[in-house]
Amino acid sequence: DGGITQSPKYLFRKEGQNVTLSCEQNLNHDAMYWYRQDPGQGLRLIYYSQIVNDFQKGDIAEGYSVSREKKESFPLTVTSAQKNPTAFYLCASSMWALTSNQPQHFGDGTRLSIL
Protein backbone atom coordinates (compact mmCIF):
# COMPACT_ATOMS: atom_id res chain seq x y z
CA ASP A 1 0.00 0.00 0.00
CA GLY A 2 1.23 3.48 -0.79
CA GLY A 3 1.65 5.91 2.01
CA ILE A 4 3.87 8.00 4.22
CA THR A 5 5.98 6.48 6.96
CA GLN A 6 7.29 8.54 9.83
CA SER A 7 9.76 7.24 12.36
CA PRO A 8 10.26 7.00 15.19
CA LYS A 9 6.78 7.28 16.70
CA TYR A 10 8.22 8.70 19.94
CA LEU A 11 11.50 10.56 20.38
CA PHE A 12 13.22 12.12 23.34
CA ARG A 13 15.78 14.88 23.09
CA LYS A 14 18.39 15.86 25.61
CA GLU A 15 19.48 19.45 26.10
CA GLY A 16 21.90 20.59 23.40
CA GLN A 17 21.17 17.62 21.20
CA ASN A 18 20.09 17.59 17.55
CA VAL A 19 17.56 14.94 16.57
CA THR A 20 16.36 13.84 13.15
CA LEU A 21 12.83 12.76 12.30
CA SER A 22 12.40 10.49 9.30
CA CYS A 23 9.73 10.81 6.62
CA GLU A 24 9.50 8.46 3.65
CA GLN A 25 6.77 8.29 1.00
CA ASN A 26 6.09 5.81 -1.79
CA LEU A 27 3.28 7.78 -3.41
CA ASN A 28 5.58 9.26 -6.09
CA HIS A 29 4.58 12.72 -4.87
CA ASP A 30 6.71 15.72 -5.77
CA ALA A 31 5.82 17.96 -2.84
CA MET A 32 6.54 17.21 0.81
CA TYR A 33 5.82 19.20 3.96
CA TRP A 34 6.67 19.27 7.65
CA TYR A 35 4.19 20.59 10.20
CA ARG A 36 4.29 21.09 13.92
CA GLN A 37 1.15 20.53 16.02
CA ASP A 38 0.93 21.70 19.62
CA PRO A 39 -1.82 20.41 21.96
CA GLY A 40 -5.22 21.69 20.97
CA GLN A 41 -3.74 23.68 18.12
CA GLY A 42 -3.79 23.60 14.37
CA LEU A 43 -0.84 22.75 12.17
CA ARG A 44 1.98 25.19 11.55
CA LEU A 45 4.23 24.81 8.52
CA ILE A 46 7.94 24.35 9.23
CA TYR A 47 9.42 23.59 5.79
CA TYR A 48 8.21 22.39 2.42
CA SER A 49 9.82 21.03 -0.72
CA GLN A 50 8.41 21.08 -4.22
CA ILE A 51 11.16 19.07 -5.86
CA VAL A 52 14.35 17.19 -5.09
CA ASN A 53 17.24 19.38 -3.90
CA ASP A 54 14.93 22.32 -3.27
CA PHE A 55 13.08 23.38 -0.12
CA GLN A 56 11.56 26.53 1.33
CA LYS A 57 11.04 27.85 4.84
CA GLY A 58 7.56 27.84 6.23
CA ASP A 59 6.15 29.99 9.02
CA ILE A 60 8.23 28.58 11.89
CA ALA A 61 11.52 27.38 10.36
CA GLU A 62 13.86 28.73 13.06
CA GLY A 63 15.64 25.94 14.90
CA TYR A 64 14.85 23.36 12.22
CA SER A 65 16.63 22.11 9.10
CA VAL A 66 15.69 19.76 6.27
CA SER A 67 17.15 18.07 3.21
CA ARG A 68 15.59 16.61 0.07
CA GLU A 69 18.20 14.44 -1.60
CA LYS A 70 15.69 11.87 -2.83
CA LYS A 71 12.11 12.24 -4.00
CA GLU A 72 10.94 9.71 -1.42
CA SER A 73 12.62 11.19 1.63
CA PHE A 74 12.33 14.48 3.53
CA PRO A 75 14.03 14.26 6.95
CA LEU A 76 13.62 17.01 9.53
CA THR A 77 16.36 17.88 12.02
CA VAL A 78 15.34 19.61 15.23
CA THR A 79 18.45 21.48 16.31
CA SER A 80 19.51 22.60 19.77
CA ALA A 81 18.56 26.13 18.68
CA GLN A 82 14.89 25.12 18.89
CA LYS A 83 14.22 25.91 22.54
CA ASN A 84 10.71 24.53 22.72
CA PRO A 85 10.74 21.39 20.59
CA THR A 86 8.09 19.42 22.48
CA ALA A 87 5.30 18.85 19.96
CA PHE A 88 3.72 16.40 17.54
CA TYR A 89 5.45 16.54 14.14
CA LEU A 90 3.57 15.61 11.00
CA CYS A 91 4.97 14.97 7.55
CA ALA A 92 2.75 15.26 4.49
CA SER A 93 3.01 15.00 0.74
CA SER A 94 0.97 16.05 -2.25
CA MET A 95 1.22 15.24 -5.91
CA TRP A 96 2.37 18.60 -7.12
CA ALA A 97 2.74 21.92 -5.30
CA LEU A 98 1.99 24.07 -8.32
CA THR A 99 -1.63 23.04 -8.68
CA SER A 100 -4.11 23.92 -6.01
CA ASN A 101 -6.58 21.06 -6.06
CA GLN A 102 -4.38 18.55 -4.33
CA PRO A 103 -5.17 16.89 -1.02
CA GLN A 104 -2.29 16.35 1.35
CA HIS A 105 -1.48 12.85 2.57
CA PHE A 106 -0.13 12.60 6.10
CA GLY A 107 2.02 10.22 8.06
CA ASP A 108 1.09 9.20 11.60
CA GLY A 109 3.46 11.63 13.22
CA THR A 110 6.40 11.67 15.62
CA ARG A 111 5.91 12.86 19.17
CA LEU A 112 9.03 14.66 20.41
CA SER A 113 9.66 15.38 24.07
CA ILE A 114 12.54 16.87 26.05
CA LEU A 115 14.29 14.70 28.63
Next chain:
Amino acid sequence: SQQGEEDPQALSIQEGENATMNCSYKTSINNLQWYRQNSGRGLVHLILIRSNEREKHSGRLRVTLDTSKKSSSLLITASRAADTASYFCATVSYTTSGTYKYIFGTGTRLKVLA
Protein backbone atom coordinates in the same frame (compact mmCIF):
# COMPACT_ATOMS: atom_id res chain seq x y z
CA SER B 1 -5.48 34.87 14.69
CA GLN B 2 -5.17 32.05 12.21
CA GLN B 3 -6.44 32.02 8.65
CA GLY B 4 -8.80 29.17 9.38
CA GLU B 5 -10.71 29.13 12.61
CA GLU B 6 -13.22 26.46 13.38
CA ASP B 7 -16.11 26.72 15.70
CA PRO B 8 -17.16 25.27 17.95
CA GLN B 9 -13.85 24.19 19.46
CA ALA B 10 -15.55 21.13 20.87
CA LEU B 11 -18.84 19.39 20.17
CA SER B 12 -20.49 16.46 21.91
CA ILE B 13 -23.54 14.75 20.38
CA GLN B 14 -25.47 11.51 20.56
CA GLU B 15 -25.07 8.81 17.95
CA GLY B 16 -27.50 9.36 15.09
CA GLU B 17 -27.56 13.13 15.45
CA ASN B 18 -26.06 15.51 12.91
CA ALA B 19 -22.84 17.41 13.61
CA THR B 20 -22.11 20.82 12.11
CA MET B 21 -18.73 22.51 12.21
CA ASN B 22 -17.87 25.93 10.85
CA CYS B 23 -14.69 27.42 9.46
CA SER B 24 -13.95 31.10 8.88
CA TYR B 25 -10.98 32.48 6.97
CA LYS B 26 -9.55 35.85 6.04
CA THR B 27 -8.00 35.92 2.57
CA SER B 28 -9.10 34.83 -0.90
CA ILE B 29 -8.73 31.13 -1.57
CA ASN B 30 -8.50 28.68 -4.45
CA ASN B 31 -10.16 25.90 -2.54
CA LEU B 32 -10.97 24.75 0.97
CA GLN B 33 -10.39 21.25 2.29
CA TRP B 34 -11.61 19.37 5.34
CA TYR B 35 -9.51 16.83 7.18
CA ARG B 36 -10.10 14.45 10.04
CA GLN B 37 -7.59 13.49 12.74
CA ASN B 38 -8.03 10.60 15.12
CA SER B 39 -6.23 10.92 18.41
CA GLY B 40 -2.47 10.49 18.02
CA ARG B 41 -2.68 9.94 14.28
CA GLY B 42 -2.09 11.93 11.11
CA LEU B 43 -4.72 13.87 9.21
CA VAL B 44 -6.91 12.22 6.62
CA HIS B 45 -8.36 14.20 3.72
CA LEU B 46 -12.17 14.15 3.63
CA ILE B 47 -13.41 16.53 0.96
CA LEU B 48 -12.32 19.48 -1.19
CA ILE B 49 -14.54 22.32 -2.36
CA ARG B 50 -13.35 24.77 -5.02
CA SER B 51 -13.87 28.51 -4.67
CA ASN B 52 -16.47 28.51 -7.46
CA GLU B 53 -18.53 25.76 -5.81
CA ARG B 54 -21.18 26.37 -3.17
CA GLU B 55 -21.96 22.87 -1.95
CA LYS B 56 -20.48 19.42 -2.20
CA HIS B 57 -21.51 16.00 -0.91
CA SER B 58 -19.57 12.85 -0.16
CA GLY B 59 -21.42 10.03 1.59
CA ARG B 60 -22.60 11.39 4.94
CA LEU B 61 -20.58 14.59 4.51
CA ARG B 62 -21.93 17.84 3.18
CA VAL B 63 -19.72 20.89 2.78
CA THR B 64 -20.84 24.40 1.95
CA LEU B 65 -18.72 27.38 1.00
CA ASP B 66 -19.71 31.04 1.12
CA THR B 67 -16.87 33.10 -0.32
CA SER B 68 -18.69 36.38 0.34
CA LYS B 69 -18.69 35.59 4.06
CA LYS B 70 -15.36 33.76 3.90
CA SER B 71 -16.83 30.76 5.66
CA SER B 72 -17.44 27.07 5.20
CA SER B 73 -19.37 24.45 7.09
CA LEU B 74 -19.02 20.68 7.37
CA LEU B 75 -22.12 18.66 8.18
CA ILE B 76 -21.85 15.02 9.21
CA THR B 77 -25.25 13.36 9.10
CA ALA B 78 -26.35 10.37 11.17
CA SER B 79 -23.17 10.45 13.23
CA ARG B 80 -21.54 7.30 14.56
CA ALA B 81 -19.22 6.70 17.50
CA ALA B 82 -16.46 6.09 14.92
CA ASP B 83 -16.80 9.72 13.77
CA THR B 84 -15.24 10.82 17.07
CA ALA B 85 -12.15 12.80 16.01
CA SER B 86 -10.86 16.32 15.44
CA TYR B 87 -11.85 18.01 12.21
CA PHE B 88 -9.74 20.68 10.52
CA CYS B 89 -10.38 23.01 7.65
CA ALA B 90 -7.49 24.00 5.40
CA THR B 91 -7.55 26.90 3.00
CA VAL B 92 -5.42 26.77 -0.12
CA SER B 93 -4.26 30.09 -1.55
CA TYR B 94 -1.92 31.17 -4.31
CA THR B 95 1.29 32.82 -3.13
CA THR B 96 3.53 35.42 -4.77
CA SER B 97 6.26 32.79 -5.07
CA GLY B 98 4.07 30.83 -7.46
CA THR B 99 3.08 28.00 -5.17
CA TYR B 100 -0.08 27.16 -3.27
CA LYS B 101 -0.07 27.49 0.49
CA TYR B 102 -2.18 25.35 2.80
CA ILE B 103 -3.24 26.96 6.07
CA PHE B 104 -4.89 24.74 8.65
CA GLY B 105 -7.34 25.92 11.26
CA THR B 106 -7.35 25.09 14.94
CA GLY B 107 -9.87 22.28 14.66
CA THR B 108 -13.17 21.12 16.16
CA ARG B 109 -13.06 18.17 18.55
CA LEU B 110 -16.12 16.02 17.94
CA LYS B 111 -17.26 13.40 20.40
CA VAL B 112 -20.09 11.09 19.40
CA LEU B 113 -21.67 9.27 22.33
CA ALA B 114 -22.99 5.77 21.76
